[in-house]
Amino acid sequence: MTNPQMIESQLNDLPVVVAGLGVSGISAARVLNGLxxxxxVVDGxxxxxxxxxxxxxxxxxxAVRLGDGAxxxxxxxxVVTSPGWAxxxxxxxxxxxxxxxxxxxxxxxxxxxxxxxxxxEPAPWLAVTGTNGKTTTVQMLAxxxxxAGKRTAAVGNVGVSVLDAVLAEEPYDVLAVELSSYQLHWAPSLRPYSAAVLNLAPDHLDWHGSMEAYAADKGRIYEGNxxxxxxxLADPATEALVREADVEEGCRAIGFGLGAPGPSNFGVVDGLLVDxxxxxxxxxxxxELGAVEDVNPPAPHNIANALAAAALARAYGVEPKAVREGLRAFRPDAHRIAEVGTVREVTYIDDSKATNTHAAAASLAAYRPIVWIAGGLAKGATFDDLVQGAAERLRAVVLIGQDRALIREALxxxxxxxxxxxxxEGQTxxxxxxxxxxxxxxxARSGDTVLLAPACASMDMFTNYGERGDLFAAAVRELADSGE
Incomplete structure (x- = not known):
């Protein structure tokens, strides 16, 4: 079963096991059954x-077998596996x-x-991976x-199921595809039209076994570009993955960064996004592709996301005018450096989605002075580099959650x-x-930012990062209404 154009007929009457009864497992089971x-389906x-x-x-x-995933x-x-199975x-x-x-x-x-x-030819895939920023970049790209007038969708780990997208009754012209390291590990034939790795930082190492294995799976996204x-440009590890990739003849390495770009790169000049x-x-x-002010919000790491999205769109042939219009139309999802409000000249920012140190570092770099709300489940992370990089921006720190002591020690x-x-303490x-x-x-003092960027997972105190962010916003509104 190696020819992609033959797979549908080959699946007929084929005995297939689907591992996992989550969202992607159910989707795969339905599709396979329909073919x-x-x-x-097996699930432990x-x-x-x-x-x-x-x-x-x-x-x-x-057929479904529960209590037996081995x-x-x-x-x-x-075997078709759900992404989370190690x-x-x-x-x-x-x-x-x-x-x-x-x-x-x-x-x-x-x-x-x-x-x-x-x-x-099938609709091309413009694919995005990285430790942080994937969802935002893919949504910007879409x-x-x-x-640009294309029928498209943000798919993969966001928006439409990738299986639903490729089987849609009305076909898409092009797909903006978010891919996790898990998904890339189990996708040996994937060959995107163009792809981006936004950044690399230690994450999910318990699943991959090592940073080297994690990076190698991320790097699969470049194969066959x-x-x-x-x-x-600010993360040499991403360039190293490009150098190791086996790509089609004529495929180019395109860098993005926040400085003035050299030839073959994207960057920023006098407040303008430039190709x-x-x-x-x-x-x-x-x-000229647009202005920094066209990016919502115009935090440094979000500008980098916009440049990566622009690079993929331009690789596909999109005109500069559509890049600007698309960035202006984009609205970020909740809990991603979202301004909740201003109370007595203090701004409150919800970045509950910053569940690891890399994401929190990007958020902390966008503001000063900061009262930082941090802590939760550390997932094996260390905090010295994060604190060292943010120290000069901190007015004060409010610690929460099970692993708060790790952050306190770094502070x-x-x-x-x-x-x-x-x-x-002891509350949820x-x-x-x-x-x-x-x-x-x-x-906080007048002019400060209170920033919820916990650098940790939320499940010790909240259902998920979304609930953590929603309750933060509700507490800020309550503070404003109290007049205190």
């Missing part, structure tokens, strides 16, 4: 929610021993692509492509003069966040 495969869990999902699939004729059903010829799972060891291929949902989608009417491998890659005589000329080493207050939910916001307000 005539004999599908068995067995809770009420899983049983309800299993019943829905069983009604369609899909054994490979006899006769299986293909490579060392016993199921995959059994598949390898039996010579059975393992694909992810992205690999399945890639092989199910159909030629566009009149072209003979907005730019839409402004046709026009451009887009990398971050010196896809212009005639790039040694002397540049194309004692690298910012010993910054006041540090523990808040909401709305009660906790109300206490946190009032503590931060008591430390």
């Amino acid at each position: 005539g495969a004999r599908v068995t 869990g067995g809770g009420e929610g899983l049983r309800a999902r299993a019943a829905e699939l069983e009604a369609l004729g899909v 054994s490979l059903p006899e006769g299986t010829e293909l 490579p060392d799972s016993p199921l995959f060891a059994a598949a390898e021993a039996a010579g059975v291929p393992v694909w992810g949902d992205v690999e399945l989608a890639w092989r199910l692509r159909k030629p566009l009417p009149g072209t003979g 907005s730019i492509l839409t402004a 046709v026009v451009a491998c887009v990398y971050n 010196r890659a896809f212009v005639e005589d790039r040694a002397r000329n540049a194309a 004692e080493r690298h910012a010993p003069d910054v006041p540090v207050i523990d808040a909401a 939910g709305a009660v906790a966040m109300t206490a946190v916001v009032r503590t931060a307000a008591s430390l």
Whole structure:
């Protein structure tokens, strides 16, 4: 099963195992069942929610095995895995021993692509990965492509399911695809038209086993690129991945950064976003793509996201005017450096999505002086580099969550003069966040920013980062209404 154009017919009556009964697993099971495969879904869990999902699939004729995610059903010829299943799972060891291929949902989608009417070729994929910024960049890219008059969608880890996108009744012209390291690991045939790696920082190392393995999976996104491998000039590790990639002849390395760009790069000149890659005589000329103020919000790392999105769009042939219009039309998702409001001349920013140190560092670099709300579940992270880089911007720090002591110790080493207050000890939910916001307000002065950028996961105190951000916004509104 190696020819992407033949895969649909090959799936008919094929015994396939789908690993995982989550969103992507259910989507894969439905698609495979609809194409005539004999599908068995396996999942090690067995809770009420899983049983309800299993019943829905069983009604369609899909077999489901709950409480058994390790054994490979006899006769299986293909395994399609959900992204979160780690490579060392016993199921995959059994598949390898039996010579059975393992694909992810992205690999399945890639092989199910159909030629566009009149072209003979499937819709190209413009793909984005990185430790942080993927969703925002892909959404910016989709907005730019839409402004250029293309039927498109942000797909993958965001928006439309990638399987739904490639099988859509009305085909897309081009897809803006967000890909995680998990998805890339299980997508050996993927060959995007152009791709970007935004940044690399330690994350998900428990899944990948090492930073080297994590980086290698991220680097898979560059394999087979046709026009451009887009990398971050401020992150040499991303350029190293470009150098290692096997690309189509003529594919170019295109850098983006916040400084004035050299030839073949994107950058910023006098407040303008500039392209010196896809212009005639790039040694002397540049194309103006818009202004920094066209980026919402115009924080440094978000400007970098916009430049990466612009580079991919320009690689596809989008005109500069559409880049500007698309960036102006873009609105970020909630909890990504979102301004909640200003109370007594103090600005409150919700970046609850900053669940690791790399994301928090980008957020902290955008403001000063800052009362920083930080802490939660550290996921094995260390905080010395983060604190050292942000120390001069900090007015005070409010610590929350299970692993707050790790951040306190880093602050004692690298910012010993910054006041540090523990808040909401033993509390969770709305009660906790109300206490946190009032503590931060008591430390802030006129002109300061209170920044929720926890650098940690949220599940010790909140359902998820979204609830953490929503409760922060509610507590700020309550503060404003109180008149205190």
